Amino acid sequence: MTALDAHIVVERSGFRLDATVQAAPGEVVAVMGPSGAGKSTLLGVLAGLVALDAGHVRLGDRELDTAPRPRVRTTPSRRGIVLLGQEPRLFPHLSAHENIAFGLRAHGATKQVAAAEADQWLWRVGLDGMGSRRPAQLSGGQQQRVALARALATSPDALLLDEPLTSLDAETAGDVRALLHDQLTATRSTAIVATHDAVDAVALASRLLVLEEGRVTQTGRVREVLAEPATRFTAAVAGLNRVEGEVRGGRWQRDHVVLAAGDAASAPSDGTAVAAVFRPSAVGIDRTEADTWTGALRLAPSVVEGEWLARVTRLEQTPGGVRVRTVDPEVAVDLTADRAAELGLAPGLPVRLRLDAGDARFVPLG
Incomplete structure (x- = not known):
């Protein structure tokens, strides 16, 4: 009823x-x-x-x-x-x-x-x-x-x-x-x-x-x-990252970002449009050798699975430390305040992000 x-x-x-x-x-x-x-x-x-x-x-x-x-x-x-x-x-x-x-x-x-x-x-x-x-x-x-x-x-x-x-x-x-x-x-x-x-x-x-x-x-x-948020708004509410991409050659891709599933059972099939969903705390972050975007691109190695270059757009305070917002694609990274200070992060700086296999779930679009 x-x-x-x-x-x-x-x-x-x-x-x-x-x-x-x-x-x-x-x-x-x-x-x-x-x-x-x-x-x-x-x-x-x-x-x-x-x-x-x-x-x-x-x-x-x-x-x-x-x-x-x-x-x-x-x-x-x-x-x-x-x-x-x-x-x-x-x-x-x-x-x-x-x-x-x-x-x-x-x-x-x-x-x-x-x-x-x-x-x-x-x-x-x-x-x-x-x-x-x-x-x-x-x-x-x-x-x-x-x-x-x-x-x-x-x-x-x-x-x-x-x-x-x-x-x-x-x-x-x-x-x-x-x-x-x-x-x-x-x-x-x-x-x-x-x-x-x-x-x-x-x-x-x-x-x-x-x-x-x-x-x-x-x-x-x-x-x-x-x-399993279906939109970026719901992902933000849930405190998760959600980045749309597609599967090619058994790996999820979005421009220069390539991720792999942690096990065969969770890997989507080729040609599937999916969103990668992962926690901000699961993302690792490091400074690049160059402090400019063009310099970082010039020194960057070829595409590495689970690693990508990004630019910092802003820093936000959280109850547990600092949330770093990045673009290309838009991804949030959570880290402690002392780690953020150690890295000397600021808007505009290029950074290298990392995500281990198994830390992302793949949600089919639509």
Whole structure:
């Protein structure tokens, strides 16, 4: 049985969203994509805030939207769907307890039942004893906890989360993420989570849908999508390099880069267009004898399997050291800060990169 089944087509000037999203009862699906991919528009259609140009939205056995004919459009308040965004949007003149109780009262609960349920939800989200505080007296993380409690207290048929952790600092986001996981699991809520953070997908969802330029480029179980990214965006999210090439003579090639599979079972057949996927930490890096690109090319030996010349474009700080970005082709290399200092790396310098056989996986294109 599918709790949520939607085919969404929205036409805007210079943009078209055409995506299918499904979720089983109690399933959490993450939606990832770059800015402008259509994530918020997709959630807006599901919530009833954006009109369909074509397609349908079904929730259980109810037809919420259809277009263009027959035209059906259910108002947001009658959908059984709650949208929680980056801003908690609490009523500023009501206390935390009153904000939660308001949602329950709006769904028909008596004053006494709503008050008791609000007390219970304050305890569940870790705000026991803080119910009398108004939003201005709460931190951003606490406000988001109240908003989550208000959303889940009404037992919605589906919960939509539009990057709810973006405005929080890393530590608070981690706490709220853990709370989300616990409460979504405990309530067996069907949820769609739009996010830009792979940690959200890994921690909250069982399936991942990647949306780019208004279309779905990959979907599947979170681990499978991140392990075999179909696009450079997904590879970047997964923290992997992805370089497209083809197989010639039993070896993968891209211009002057030649790689071999670690074993015969993983080697693609000749003529196959594939992407080489590998971790930035698996790439070795050394300075060349010359400090200019033309000088490095002149001194470079003939093509060596698993080694190639590249140019440094920029250096980025990472939690574990330094990430070196290179081009020809675009490859990221992770190394410790002291190793980066030892090499004296800087934008524009030529470097020699190395990748051992077996450190790359080959993913067929398309």
